[in-house]
Amino acid sequence: MLHQKIAKLVNEQVNKELYSAYLYLDFANHYADAGLDGFAHWYEIQAQEERDHAMMMRRYLIDNGVRVQFEAIEKPDKKYADNAAPLAAGYEHEQYVTSLINTIYGEAFALKDFKTMQFLDWFIKEQGEEEKNAEDMVRKMQLFGGDAKGLYALNAELAARVYAPSATGPAM
């Protein structure tokens, strides 16, 4: 049985991950509207990954006897001044998500909940990768997004992203 503090935090994180999916779909909407289908595609896949994260956490709660409770998912209401803005917002958002995962990890550590710590290890590593990807996107846009040819090439590169379900996932 999970400590109720941990159950509550992981349950809240399910909602945050679903919000992340919603936010990234909103980025995709912006890029689809701007005619940058590669950027839109990249964020559609990112949204799928976020949904996967939510599902992994939901499964962890269920497998530990917790009744999962869904709350309303916040509306993504950011305004994007240009095509670089969602990338910066994405990097900021991933740093925020890392802080949330770290908070749960810290609570699990304090409660000697080694099972949840092991479960979260996958997410700690994943957040490292997600932050790096988000920062790379910001950098690439700064370097190459300033002229039409560079933006075209970057859009084509992002269009090639392939969705790969997290086959390994966290330890349950």
Ligand code: FEO
């Ligand atoms: Fe589920 Fe992008 O962190």
